[in-house]
Amino acid sequence: MGCTSSPGSLIDMSGPGHTIHALTLAELASGMTQGEFTSRDIVETLLGRIKDNADLNAFITVTDDEALAAADRADADRANGNAGSLCGLPIVHKDLFCTKGVRTTCGSRILDNFVSPYDATVVERLRQAGAVTLAKTNMDEFAMGSSNETSYFGPVKNPWDLTKSPGGSSGGSAASVAARLIPAATGTDTGGSIRQPAALTGTTGLKPTYGRVSRYGMIAFASSLDQAGVITRSAEDAAMLLNVMAGFDERDSTSVDQPVPDYRATLGESLEGLRVGIVRQHFDEGLEAECSARVKEALSALEDQGAILVEVDLPNLDLSVPTYYVVAPAECSSNMSRFDGVRFGHRAEDPKDLLDLYCRSRAEGFGAEVKRRIMTGTYVLSAGYYDAYYLKAQKVRQLISQDFKSAFEKVDVIAGPTAPTPAFGIGEKTDDPITMYLNDIYTIGANLAGLPGISIPCGFSGELPVGLQLVGPHFAEASVLHCAHQYQQITDWHQRCPKDFE
């Protein structure tokens, strides 16, 4: 596997008390069950690390007092025999999830002072299972970005190289998990916003099937594409969290009413006979040579474990980015219309009339990329252009979705690169929106088709992590998690820790 002579340290797990921050959720749960430490120990340790590493800019709000109080309640619940499945386990939420009584900014000036009056369903379910929330993570403004640079609160730094971006939009979630500030973070994925930052930070990022996890209380960007998921350090941890997060919610009209399997139960099965699709178009020009080599090595490793590699075609892959940049801005322009400076959020000073209030509040409250997407969406939906752009893109979306359906007649999962390059420099791509958009070439298809996908670490390009993406048919989260977990049994890329964060 070549796991010995490459970047990243493996943390020495011997010696009690020193390694809480390096443990996975599964390990922390077992440590608490065995009485090695309490939830308060965990939360105090991690709050300390969060403070010591504030330079990463991974968080917008840290909720120390609430976290310590919740940890104490979890410890009491455990002592009383009332431990839920995530009792006392630490987590942070992307600042796109509404958290009752806690500031929720979505990375935007327009929501700088917004305190949510209710909890997102994801937040509520995780809390009910006993998870303890420590902080809200930094992100691209309204999740519109692939580098975390569009945040009103400034870019997040990649722990593997502080001059690089951690990717985005869930950049704070990915960076904090990679830097061992937290074992797990929620994220959202509209075009790759969980998987791409997971790839760029050497973490595990799961985007479930559209409709699998409730969108209630997620601040909407593109409603037919948005889906909540997690960034963790192992597929097993992602399965633990999905067990709690997934399921029908009557408060989300697109939530799907389908039984939720135990995602942990099938992790241990063999890969023998699993048909893994290799997409011919994935290895065309545009994929960095080292990334390509690492992904091919990972495919061989899966083959060694008994998987059968099958070539498949996604002939319309190239059209997925332009399709997305019509559909997503169109839905964005509609969703963003609720920010009007009247009911909540930033309001411009001394408006001369109502129109001036709207136009200036929004111009001052939104950053450049959000405004670009609102205007792109307004244009493609406007009279005379709707058929040529929006309707056309919806038709191409159908073609892309059909491509995946055909592929999944032949294979159980599709495996390939998550991102075309490893982490890029902060500031490197900010001047050219199209170059930035092309980052999501391998991830966007799964959003357009509503499919589940995961990115897991599969080696390094130089000193920077590379991600392997696994995509499954609708509701096949168990398959992608199983495949990812099995790969993580024979490799230790997911355990590599950036130096200075051991």
Add this chain to the structure above:
Amino acid sequence: MSLSKEQVQHIATLARLSVDENEIDDVVEKLSSIVDFVDQLQAAPTDDVVPMAHPMDMSQRLRADVVTEDNERDRIQQNAPSVQDGLYLVPRVLD
């Protein structure tokens, strides 16, 4: 430029966004590059293809028209920039 300055100003008005004179050229350039980029869709053969609005091909669920929420007006209005007597204040609309 596939978009003119006038077109961009019109789009901005529709989107309720003010665009300053000193930033308009940059906005025109970047929006034009996005429009040029998505124009490659035009070459895709899509005759007889049904437009896809939603990944699960499902229809919206309906529910009974009954009150499910408590009245939390006061708490919700704590986020409002300007309220009086439970009403949101905006500049005068009618003279």
